[in-house]
Amino acid sequence: MAPPVVKLLSSRWDDPNSHTLDSYRDAGGYVALRKALTSTPTELHDLVKRATLLGRGGAGFPAGIKWGFTPPGKFPRYLVVNGDESEVGTYKDRPLMEREPHQLIEGCIIACYAAGLSQCFLYVRGEMALAQERIAGALNEAYAAGFIGKDILGSNFSVDICLHWGAGAYIVGEETALIESLEGNRGMPRLKPPYFPAAIGLYGQPTIVNNIETLSNLPWLINNGVDAYKQYGSETSPGTRLFAISGHVNRPGIYEVQQGITTFRDLIYDDEFCQGIRGGRELKMFIPGGGSAPWFFPEHVDLPLEARPVGAAGSMLGSGAIVIMDDTVDAVAACLRIVRFFAGESCGKCTPCREGTSWLETILRRILDGQGRPEDIDALMDIGDNISPGPYPAASFEAEGLAAVPFPPKQTTICPLGPSAVAPIVSTVRRFRHEFEAKITRRRSIPVTSLSVGGSPLEAATHA
Amino acid sequence: MARFAPDTLATALEIISRYPVPKSAVIPLCHLAQEQDGWLTPEAMTHIAELVGVESAEVLGTASFYEMLKLEPVGRYLVNICTQLPCMLLGADELLEHAAHTLGIHPGQTTADGVFTLEGAECQAACTEAPCLQVNYRYFHRVTHDEVDQIVADLRATGRTTVPTKSGDTGDIPPHGTLARIRQHIPADTRAGNALPNRNIEPAWLSPPEPAANTTGGS
Numbered sequence: 203m204a205p206p207v208v209k210l211l212s213s214r215w216d217d218p219n220s221h222t223l224d225s226y227r228d229a230g231g232y233v234a235l236r237k238a239l240t241s242t243p244t245e246l247h248d249l250v251k252r253a254t255l256l257g258r259g260g261a262g263f264p265a266g267i268k269w270g271f272t273p274p275g276k277f278p279r280y281l282v283v284n285g286d287e288s289e290v291g292t293y294k295d296r297p298l299m300e301r302e303p304h305q306l307i308e309g310c311i312i313a314c315y316a317a318g319l320s321q322c323f324l325y326v327r328g329e330m331a332l333a334q335e336r337i338a339g340a341l342n343e344a345y346a347a348g349f350i351g352k353d354i355l356g357s358n359f360s361v362d363i364c365l366h367w368g369a370g371a372y373i374v375g376e377e378t379a380l381i382e383s384l385e386g387n388r389g390m391p392r393l394k395p396p397y398f399p400a401a402i403g404l405y406g407q408p409t410i411v412n413n414i415e416t417l418s419n420l421p422w423l424i425n426n427g428v429d430a431y432k433q434y435g436s437e438t439s440p441g442t443r444l445f446a447i448s449g450h451v452n453r454p455g456i457y458e459v460q461q462g463i464t465t466f467r468d469l470i471y472d473d474e475f476c477q478g479i480r481g482g483r484e485l486k487m488f489i490p491g492g493g494s495a496p497w498f499f500p501e502h503v504d505l506p507l508e509a510r511p512v513g514a515a516g517s518m519l520g521s522g523a524i525v526i527m528d529d530t531v532d533a534v535a536a537c538l539r540i541v542r543f544f545a546g547e548s549c550g551k552c553t554p555c556r557e558g559t560s561w562l563e564t565i566l567r568r569i570l571d572g573q574g575r576p577e578d579i580d581a582l583m584d585i586g587d588n589i590s591p592g593p594y595p596a597a598s599f600e601a602e603g604l605a606a607v608p609f610p611p612k613q614t615t616i617c618p619l620g621p622s623a624v625a626p627i628v629s630t631v632r633r634f635r636h637e638f639e640a641k642i643t644r645r646r647s648i649p650v651t652s653l654s655v656g657g658s659p660l661e662a663a664t665h666a
Numbered sequence: 667m668a669r670f671a672p673d674t675l676a677t678a679l680e681i682i683s684r685y686p687v688p689k690s691a692v693i694p695l696c697h698l699a700q701e702q703d704g705w706l707t708p709e710a711m712t713h714i715a716e717l718v719g720v721e722s723a724e725v726l727g728t729a730s731f732y733e734m735l736k737l738e739p740v741g742r743y744l745v746n747i748c749t750q751l752p753c754m755l756l757g758a759d760e761l762l763e764h765a766a767h768t769l770g771i772h773p774g775q776t777t778a779d780g781v782f783t784l785e786g787a788e789c790q791a792a793c794t795e796a797p798c799l800q801v802n803y804r805y806f807h808r809v810t811h812d813e814v815d816q817i818v819a820d821l822r823a824t825g826r827t828t829v830p831t832k833s834g835d836t837g838d839i840p841p842h843g844t845l846a847r848i849r850q851h852i853p854a855d856t857r858a859g860n861a862l863p864n865r866n867i868e869p870a871w872l873s874p875p876e877p878a879a880n881t882t883g884g885s
Contacts, residue, residue: 321860329746388727539751
């Protein structure tokens with residue numbers, strides 16, 4: 203039985219006018235801002251820390267801690283809002299921007315007040331025209347009503363929000379690449395350290411980069427308090443989270459669920475959510491946290507939606523994107539599709555990623571086309587090892603006696619894009635090596651199956 | 667008319683004024699140029715460089731990194747069909763092939779009349795609504811082959827389509843280059859003003875021990 207559904211962020215998504223100021227105010231909008239301004243910034247910052255508001259962009263870092271990383275006495279500090287949602291399978295920031303732009307704006311203003319951030323840049327993915335229109339309209343309304351700009355609600359707190367938009371580059375979702383892009387440059391990640399732009403970010407100044415969903419939580423949190431927030435979810439992952447479940451389920455969709463206590467099984471099979479695999483077929487594999495995440499298999503569905511156990515099991519919750527694949531899916535074809543993405547989106551700054559991802563794609567393509575060579579599987583793993591050395595995170599595989607390798611991967615690159623391309627390869631080769639071998643040795647596809655076959659029965663069959 | 671026309675120039679200057687450092691406006695201005703011309707012309711890049719105070723090669727350097735900035739003309743309608751995994755699982759490859767057949771072009775090409783450009787696209791953040799496509803970045807969710815044919819026929823005839831988008835967008839599709847039809851506009855008297863870097867000024871609301879908000883809050 204899945205835990206009860208609680209909607210803190212998405213309760214008004216079905217209202218066709220939810221993006222307007224009137225509608226938002228009717229629902230209690232901007233009361234949280236008024237309330238926030240009666241507290242000191244320090245008190246608010248402390249409240250966000252106590253709530254353990256985890257970042258919803260992928261890394262899951264606590265927002266309150268992140269805000270505290272800005273060096274004292276160095277101003278101005280900036281807020282950059284990451285609305286460049288483009289991770290494969292991820293679809294939850296876009297509806298928050300299109301349908302609840304005022305909730306997001308209110309969250310941005312509160313964050314600026316609490317963390318002492320003097321200007322906010324709201325970076326929206328270029329391809330999201332409607333989100334840009336809705337946010338532009340909402341900002342214009344909020345300025346006219348005195349919620350943003352100079353002397354907000356008669357206080358001495360002043361901040362501008364500048365709507366900025368991208369032009370199509372996945373890598374810009376990486377926070378230092380986002381900052382480069384916002385400075386008008388090619389969106390290439392910056393060399394670390396510093397590991398957080400909180401020290402040196404936009405224009406060399408202290409900068410906080412927060413995700414859309416993270417900031418959208420603030421109005422509810424301020425209105426209802428830490429205790430109310432923490433009654434949902436688990437001790438270490440309080441509150442709710444939006445998950446987009448796509449692929450071969452009966453009812454794909456975005457579901458807001460309590461973090462930590464809901465499981466993958468609840469999401470995939472419960473009547474409240476996806477209602478099982480389409481046509482009553484079998485689950486073959488699933489991606490638990492976006493294209494960058496190592497894959498899980500049927501025996502992993504009882505894991506809770508909580509960062510620590512999922513990480514220990516060899517993957518990550520990432521950006522709340524779950525892709526379900528049934529037993530009709532060709533593992534090599536699915537693997538190639540994700541690898542193709544990272545090869546295409548590599549910014550080219552680091553050699554192991556720029557060269558490696560392209561080679562991975564080339565080799566996978568020829569295997570799929572029936573032109574594979576016997577050494578190709580080893581070559582895939584070797585190239586992967588050059589991008590991400592050592593044992594790569596992977597789910598357990600009991601039939602083969604393989605234990606889980608915990609997340610995260612190591613990397614020879616500046617950012618995690620390169621290592622992400624290795625995730626589908628290690629996941630599928632470890633589990634469905636026989637599908638790769640069949641394509642190489644028999645030079646054609648075999649009927650795919652959800653069963654995890656140990657060893658290589660096809661090889662045996664070929665030699666029989 | 668590849669440099670900014672007077673009214674577009676006014677918009678460009680307003681956009682630049684929202685940033686503490688003018689170069690930050692490069693990408694929005696490239697979009698503005700595409701809105702004017704349908705694509706990003708060399709003359710527009712030169713004008714942008716002049717406006718933000720960099721070399722035109724720097725604008726080209728930035729522009730050439732980004733998928734949406736088109737350095738060659740494209741059709742009036744850019745049809746992007748997502749073929750990434752969640753959409754692939756629900757028939758995106760077949761949808762792209764069907765669209766190519768309908769339009770009589772391969773992905774990456776433009777029809778001879780210059781009306782349509784077709785592209786296979788990566789994830790568009792509509793994964794639960796697969797297969798999906800965008801026409802000039804307006805979403806169509808859970809698209810069927812027949813709907814593709816209808817969208818193409820409608821747009822060719824009238825510039826808008828009655829095919830339900832199922833996405834919140836309308837079927838009223840502006841020509842390629844126009845993104846948001848609503849622009850941000852900050853009236854001068856309500857602006858807080860840009861926070862310029864390297865001017866080490868502590869925000870007013872942090873410095874006084876008693877926040878002024880205490881006198882107005884709680885209402």
